[in-house]
Amino acid sequence: MKICERDDTPCKRMVLCVSDITMDVKEPKISLTDGWYCIKARVDGPLSNLINKGCIQIGHKLCISGAELTGSQDACPPLEAPESLMLKISTNSTRPTSWDSTLGYQTDHTPLCVPLSSVQGEGGLIGCIDVVVVRKYPTMYMEKLPAGGSIFRSYAAEEKYKQTFQQLQQEKMEKLYQQLESQFEKDNKEERCIKRKKFSCKDIEQLSSGEEIYEAINSAKHPDDIQTYLSSNQLELLMEYQRCIQEERRQKMNSEFQKIWNDGDENNKLRNVIPLMKVKLVGCCRKDTDSQMSSLLSIWRPTSTHNDLKEGQRYKIYSLSASPGRSGSGGVQLTATKQTQFKPLVLDDNILDMIYEPREVLTKQDIVRKRPAYREVDIVGIVVMVNSTNFEHSGKQQDIVYLTDINDDLIGIKFWGGVKHCGLSDPLQEGVICCCSNLCDKSNYLSISLPILDYSTELSVLSQSPQYQTQRKHIEKLKEKLKEKNEFLIQAKERLHDKLNAKSSLASVNKSPEKNSSEILLESKTPNNPKTSSKMAALLSYSSPSPISPIVLPSSKSIHKAFKPPSLTRK
Template structure:
């Protein structure tokens, strides 16, 4: 009889039969290799070494089935058969846990592994032929209660767990075993008894630490460990087959993602909002600054202009000092240097060169080439030093975009709790992600990493090249609750209905663009707009028809900061993702803040702002017929900001 994999039976309340021997009852994975059978006489003990010789007599080659190989497989076979006897006492009745079955199992494993090249999941991972992130089912074979994680800094660092909260367990695929470090939350599950020896786990997205190259599972160091995270580790059915899983597993419900639970192999989300591309620059002082695409473009232009000025200055200095630098001394080029000095002082150097021998010309050309290379090298060093001295070294800029999502909720299992929202930051997004991700579309997403969470929002990170976004078909999306509210243009007359701190979009005509000014922590600019949706019949309504938008930059030293050009006054502009702030009751002004995620458009045809096109047309039409009103509004703005000049 060949039992092809380790089996953990479902929990049972049945009392174990009193006829089970104390030895079988005490067999664990940690001591199974030491178990010995009694021969027919009852006098001789039959252990792993005896089975090694029995396997050799049946054709097993020591080259492949070494003593270590036999001891390893003997251990897992004995533990497995003992589990049969313990959990199925009436059916097993001593028929499973026998010497003949152990030998047959060893022969079967030799046939599979040696003759047919079968390799278990752990063997393939340790030999470098399979990724530990693939989905697999493994069994907890032991808890390493005496392991010292305080010295295992690599494991702790990669799991992100504190020393006191992380635990090591031994996992087996039924053929081999290796250690695994549990993150803090899985360790709590283990301490609470929700994870236990003999339990099978479906593992997806695991890491591997301490591994430096292909190694046999029989020779692997105990410093090599799988890294398990709660977001990718699930309890599975007791009858699931050990080893790698075929196909793709079920996605983790978005609401079940733990903020410090490691990478999320797969989840389902609906996209509510896609924010514009941003650029984060890491500064030399260790800080950083985030810029919009428009501001980054200005920064690149200014940066290149400054570098060009520095380069031109260095090149001019080298050209002026070119004669003084002709002092290259090299024994192989002495003749070339002499020829150069003679030619520099000669009245007719062309005549002298015409009379030179080929050897002299070659020596002169070699010297000139070396001299030019030295000058070029010196100039490059001088330019690099000048860049560093003026703060114009290489910039560390990373593009990213944010996507606001919500977990999908099945209509059948919809409860009272509102679905969990998330904000995903995609670093170095691909062109496909920038142009094909769409608001209102549902996706299955692989490779997200949660970084933080609050009561309302889960914050996650993604890498453009490694995170996969697969759109769900409309047929699949129909099974989930509606999650998307399409963008719409808000009128100033209806701004009171927008909750504080909420996002809104508006199409408005620019009345006045304020000057950029600095406060203690940032540079700021106010822009005042209107849309003509409020009646002019009363004087107070004139102020109520103004919206003041604040643009800020945390880079206090960036004198080029001017997100809105003054020449936009009088233009109709579409603003997206503004944040409503408290109204200025003294001046009867609506107030909004333009954050990093805010953006404005002059051309309202592209997809991100096409919903503002009709409102912009009406506003533009109103502005053409309301020049006097716009003048009054501008005067009102100037009065508010204390500038009474026309």
């Protein structure tokens, strides 16, 4: 009753009972009641599926938070509510509750806290989730290109591109302004090309306005002679009129400049750049820890509050929107809204060890031995070679940057679209020592001899001066080891060419295998039966099997840690 009469907000936590269900062709329609009055409800896709499956039936009670009143904006009694007045509820803020729950508003008005693993991509607004920030990624800058598409840049790359863009814009503006200035000067000279006159001293004394004096000087055969006969009052009138003419000419030139500049090509317009920060979340409840599920939270235009988020800290996050993840990636994409709030909480160390692994710089041996945490890798190495591949059918480019770690082992980093397309501030050259953070491990298994990782434009960062102290220490260790850099690079290139040649030769053998002695022996002993000969030919047509990949069993570091007794009170 209070909701229909606009006396209270529908976003508070409340318990309502399903009073009616009408199966429609498009979507089922339900009515909810607080025990006194009924109101129609508008449900989303996942709730419709639950109703169709019979999981929600008449008489079931639902705990709802974050609901919205749609339709008519006028306050009205519940018995006189129009057909368009409906209560919009979302799956992510709706849960079934026990039969004996009290109907109506609850004493706890806070949003309903749901497990992260139960969040639906099409389930609408999320009231609250209890999570731990396991990874915080640096702020990236997304630029929407005029021709369509977008490009992500790091802070350093954005600052560098911003300076270059401003410099180019300044040069274009100066060039255009000079063209307009020369055109105005040309028009002004044409106006001055009039018949010259002779003025006597009497004629000069009769000049009483700045405009008359200005025209007399421009039309005189000897303008300097006229200025010598002008009085002090006439000189002031002339200077004032000249200032007015210059101001009028300047305004006209500026308006013409703005018109030409705005009507010019798309490159003259301002850039559309939006800062974006992403964090990776893992749920704290038992259901989330068992599923080992993580989700990315996107924060557009982050503030100081978002910049203060810390890895390994537990938060209750309120008011998030959910959307389906990218095709093939699975999971759910979370996005912060204007109403999103972060509340830090304390978490027991034993639970934290189960779901959170701190950052560490890995080597090739670490990557091959076990699956990296959250399938992301931080490495420090020296660039050995940059291999570019152009795909003619699609017109796209792919770069693979090969590095060696501190153990002289080779690792490849794949840049889809090329290194330049990924918006890096500094070009990758041979001999550069850098730190690559948040590289993605997208393959089902990594090659033992030469693992290849993917560079993500939205998450990965490549820097010669990383922000974390552990990464800077690894760079210093690598610099101390590499005393003879040129000789080290020559040896590393030789090892890399050997591995690449071995890989290409193995691929060619798999594509066109040669017959070995056993196959020749089989062919010699094959009977003349055509049926048997065709079967033998079919068997011999198969290529050699690909090498068996190692079985990588993921194991958490918390298994090997010492047991910590649980605290008496859990906050």
